[in-house]
Amino acid sequence: MLLPACGAAARAVQIPAAGDASGAKRILILTGEDYAGHDWRSTAPALESLIEADSRLLVDVFDDLKSLSDKSLSPYAAVVVHFKNYDPAIPGRAAFDRLRDFVHDGGGLVLVHFACGAFEEFRDDYEDLVGRVWFGATPPAGRAQHDPHGPFTVNLTDVDHPVTKGLTSFSTTDELYTCLEGDAPIQVLAEAVSARDGATYPMAFVTEVGKGRVFHCVLGHDVAALTNEPVARLYCRAAAWAAGLEPAPDAQEHAWTFVNMPDSTPTPSTPPLSASRRRWSGGAPRSESWESRRIEQ
Numbered sequence: 001m002l003l004p005a006c007g008a009a010a011r012a013v014q015i016p017a018a019g020d021a022s023g024a025k026r027i028l029i030l031t032g033e034d035y036a037g038h039d040w041r042s043t044a045p046a047l048e049s050l051i052e053a054d055s056r057l058l059v060d061v062f063d064d065l066k067s068l069s070d071k072s073l074s075p076y077a078a079v080v081v082h083f084k085n086y087d088p089a090i091p092g093r094a095a096f097d098r099l100r101d102f103v104h105d106g107g108g109l110v111l112v113h114f115a116c117g118a119f120e121e122f123r124d125d126y127e128d129l130v131g132r133v134w135f136g137a138t139p140p141a142g143r144a145q146h147d148p149h150g151p152f153t154v155n156l157t158d159v160d161h162p163v164t165k166g167l168t169s170f171s172t173t174d175e176l177y178t179c180l181e182g183d184a185p186i187q188v189l190a191e192a193v194s195a196r197d198g199a200t201y202p203m204a205f206v207t208e209v210g211k212g213r214v215f216h217c218v219l220g221h222d223v224a225a226l227t228n229e230p231v232a233r234l235y236c237r238a239a240a241w242a243a244g245l246e247p248a249p250d251a252q253e254h255a256w257t258f259v260n261m262p263d264s265t266p267t268p269s270t271p272p273l274s275a276s277r278r279r280w281s282g283g284a285p286r287s288e289s290w291e292s293r294r295i296e297q
């Protein structure tokens with residue numbers, strides 16, 4: 001597909017074919033299961049498109065989580081976690097260990113939205129890897145999962161970091177997550193103030209684990225939130241950084257244009273983009289979820 005380069009001057013770029021000698025870094029998006037309100041079938045292609053806006057990045061999407069323990073990560077410079085599993089056996093301990101070893105050995109890791117709740121069954125180990133994790137289906141006293149979906153301001157708190165350098169605070173319409181906990185050292189890049197409780201919560205942060213770089217962001221409930229220009233730019237730059245690249249030079253005047261982006265109000269039947277480039281194993285997201293349970297409370 002043709003997309004403008006992330007943060008670069010407006011231009012059409014040709015995504016290199018897999019395996020060519022262009023020097024492109026390969027990125028792997030892991031998806032395939034999430035809370036029913038998270039339509040990964042449309043958000044994963046959106047992520048793919050916004051990351052590939054950087055012509056140096058070539059994205060594969062893998063949605064067969066039960067086979068993740070057999071998936072080689074060695075071709076990839078960074079992995080994007082874009083799932084929340086509910087079955088503790090899928091993807092399972094072997095898959096988690098493979099991912100952890102990948103990062104410790106120098107691979108990049110990007111977490112998107114409810115990925116903070118993935119690997120709940122290995123919560124302490126996951127926190128060591130990603131800095132902060134979801135506190136679980138039952139919030140601690142006085143806490144909530146997130147503010148009601150709506151507009152809020154994301155304040156950049158560190159614009160010296162390669163991911164956020166030159167960027168400015170922005171407005172978005174999303175879920176303001178208030179559900180992270182953990183004590184691991186992190187470097188907060190962006191935060192937001194909850195309208196519900198007035199407290200400040202991290203929206204995006206980085207940490208380094210072993211030789212690897214980790215970017216963890218809780219923005220991106222749906223396609224509309226992910227493709228909000230500043231959010232898309234943030235994830236695109238983060239993917240480059242996690243992959244060991246300097247994010248592409250920023251050009252604030254450049255208006256992003258997403259070609260063939262899915263509708264902003266996706267349905268489960270929304271067809272994936274570039275279907276010929278990946279294998280979608282299917283399987284409906286589970287209907288039971290922490291958010292649906294929360295609503296019942």
Ligand SMILES: [Zn+2]
Pocket residue numbers: 038113114175220221
């Ligand atoms: Zn959400």
